[in-house]
Amino acid sequence: MIKFLSNLISKPSVRIAPITCGYLEYLWGYKILRRLRVFPCNEDIDLYAYSKEAFARFGVLRNQRHLETPFGLMAAIPDVNLNSLLCIGPRFTAELCVAESFGFKREGIKAVDLFTFSERIDVGDMHNMPYASNSFSNVMAARLLAYSKNPAEAAAEFTRVLTVGGYLYVSGDSTYKLKDYDVFFNNCTRVFGVENTSLYNSKYADLVKNSDCKCTIAIYKKLPEFH
Numbered sequence: 001m002i003k004f005l006s007n008l009i010s011k012p013s014v015r016i017a018p019i020t021c022g023y024l025e026y027l028w029g030y031k032i033l034r035r036l037r038v039f040p041c042n043e044d045i046d047l048y049a050y051s052k053e054a055f056a057r058f059g060v061l062r063n064q065r066h067l068e069t070p071f072g073l074m075a076a077i078p079d080v081n082l083n084s085l086l087c088i089g090p091r092f093t094a095e096l097c098v099a100e101s102f103g104f105k106r107e108g109i110k111a112v113d114l115f116t117f118s119e120r121i122d123v124g125d126m127h128n129m130p131y132a133s134n135s136f137s138n139v140m141a142a143r144l145l146a147y148s149k150n151p152a153e154a155a156a157e158f159t160r161v162l163t164v165g166g167y168l169y170v171s172g173d174s175t176y177k178l179k180d181y182d183v184f185f186n187n188c189t190r191v192f193g194v195e196n197t198s199l200y201n202s203k204y205a206d207l208v209k210n211s212d213c214k215c216t217i218a219i220y221k222k223l224p225e226f227h
Contacts, residue, residue, distance in 0.1 A: 084136050085137070096111055185218075190219070
């Protein structure tokens, strides 16, 4: 028991309680510092007001256990490179903390979203991200394509920044099925896929209320011939 406790406290806190770490970063960056950066865009939405509303809900949804499934699947791939990861649209740093808890290296994790309170997340559009081609060994795009008016363009951007042989996780509600993802990522090979599954635990009623919890999940590997 003494050895177990010694090993536990010697680990970075992010590995012990990743959601809590993300929540504390939210309290510090948004609630205390009132720091909010918003990407300028022409969408018919007030992103500043929308982001404030989204961040206000984080106090209720801080137990975002659905984040564990994507990183658990990615980390289980035998030849995955844990040194490099791009999280697209994470909104909160909780997603980055969960990635670290599954072994992804903090110094190799980047993230981009339309709005953020954290210096760890770059501000940008998923259709035109501020990164060079072939920059990341892994790309996490959870629950994103259904929000895009041009999902094919967004999908092409996801694969552009992914290195050859790298892995892409993509998921969403029932808007798209595996056959749709296979078209979007037709220059990649699908190594995992499932439809009509749920990322949520039933005890988190605030997550499942008024939402379509049946998801499509897929993991793709970028082929050498992708251009």
